[in-house]
Amino acid sequence: MKTKLKFLIKQSLKKKIDTKWFKIANILILILLIGIVNIDRVISFFGGDFENSTKIFVVDDANAYPLLESNFNALKDSLEDLGNYELENSEKSIEELKEEIKESDSVIVNISLSNEEYIKADVISFDPIGTITEQLLQTSLNSVKSAYVLQNSGISESEIAALTSNVSIHKEVTNPELDENAEGRDILSSGLILVMIVPFFLLITMLTQMIGAEINDEKSTRSMEIIISNVSPKIHFASKIISSTLFVIIQALLLVGYAIVALIIRKLLTSSLIGAVPGEVTDFVTETLTTVKNTGVLDLLVKGLPFILLLFIFSFLAYAIIAGVLASMTTNIEDYQQLQTPLMIILLVGYYIAIMASAFEGALFVKIVAYIPMLSFLIAPVIFLLGQISLLELIISTVICGIATYLLFHFGLRIYKVGILNYSSQNLWKKIFKSVKEK
């Protein structure tokens, strides 16, 4: 029987992996992942308007250019991703500059003195200037006006510099339950962890659909009768669960591999000409990795990884068992798809609770749900990495999931035995309940 089990697992796995569609899908996933991780490089590579710098010609009738330049540059440096600006003190007349900025993004700023407003400015452009440029000029000119007024009121330059500089803020959190990494982890929770659980959500969806399709295929072609007359339903059921779980583990490892390839490519691009092209947006990946390292999440991950992996495997098995049982009860793939909807909703519930875990920090409900099998694999690792539950609590959640998976197999097998050879939907639920009671 062991040989038959091995054979069935091998066959089932081969049927899933040794197909052109699996290969094509994985090549596409690899390409997409590389693209997503390097999206800024991809955008830069294709170029666009964002590469051009906006030239600002300043016609200074108020002798305020040095103040404007220092304020403008300071503001530009303090705010990231504002684009490229080039400030120039122009000696040309307004009319000459108007000719020069035709068909371009350049802007003319004419600063002049005013009796009522101290300083006023005329902004001239060929096309309407963007909101960002307008805000940048507005803020810089406001500062210039303040500095101009202060300068003319007899205050020294150093005093003016101190007065116009940004107020430095020192942050201190007094909650004794939070460590110094709490803030970083919160930032992380809103992004990285959710990104991490999305693949598992997709893998479970893939797992349930695959197992259902395979069992239905064998049932609808009546091959099941031949198979079950030579191997026990237990061996058959186990082979389906193990092969599907192995498949998603292989797919998960491939995804990790693709992510590493994508990161390596990113690193190579960063040091190349392509990576150095202007217009680069944020380096999200680098920032994220730094955050992971600095917030202590990495340490937690290393500590909890064996249990998190076990929890994932138990959960994969649990979903595979339920999917197998549901598939055995149906006679065609359409019925199975309807029957698996509640399973998908359970999965979605887990996903949304995991998303909300950071917003409702320390919520008792979230902690309770983290112990519920089928949901725990999405929630427990997230709140563990957020520091909301301890390692012991993660272990308890894993053990509960393991026990539940065993019980699901034990009772699910009774339904499976009856279901796989049942081709009628008449009295289906009666048959199912009866089979659960029978040993």
Place this chain on the structure above:
Amino acid sequence: MLKVENVTKYYGDFLAVDDLSFEVKTGEIFGLLGVNGAGKTTTFRMINGLLDKTKGSITLDGKPIDYTVTDKIGFLTEERSLLTKLTVKEQAIYYGILKGMDEKTILEKLECWLERFHITEYKERKIKELSKGNQQKVQFITAIINEPKLLILDEPFSGLDPINVQMFMDVIRDLKKKGTSIIFSSHRMEHVEMFCEKLVVLVHGKSVLSGELKQIKKEYRKKNIHIEAEGIDTRALKKVKGVLEVIENENEIIVKIESNENASDVFDFVKKYKEVSKFVVEDATLNEIFLEKVGVTYEN
């Protein structure tokens, strides 16, 4: 030898098989007949170990049915029980290994059978790409690849043209000669008559007729007389004692009589005519026996 003894199967309150008993000896072809829903599939499933019996026992060579015994059973289901996405070779390996064979032996046997059925070129082809007839051949090959001691054939000739039916018949006869016990089920009574030495007819799970085919036919009182003669007055013939029905065909008249004793009355009537070229008294066909047995039981 397969021995089915007093087997009863209930699905809840529904009685599917009622106290069924029969034996299929080594090298014997046994007919299991019945209309749809009579309990044939349930019986096959119990023999294959797919279903538990409510009562009774089933043994093959004295051993109760379990997974060591089912490896020696070949089963050709009425529906196409093939994984259509697999190639012929993959399918043979799949079922062969599940029957406890090794891959090398499976491939050797497969080569022989593909050649015998003239489909060698389809070895690497996916089953879904094959015609119905060729799919049936593949299904048959997968059922016999393990050289089963017991072979269950449920409508084996469905989807086959007459040439292929003959090919299947030859193979079945060869298997019988080699000592395979065969259970044969078909709605085509002429096929059953051609093969089966013994049979059982099921109605609502209960055996209404069983035994050796020859004996059944002999014991069945009604007979058919085939007559070829010129100008026979069929109206008058119908009035002869013991005549149940007169069927006028293109070349002959078939007279159904109550029993063998009435044949002489019919003969006396026919001999008055000058141009009588044929007068043959035959047993009733299995189809007639089946129809009457099944019909009577329904009425009861």
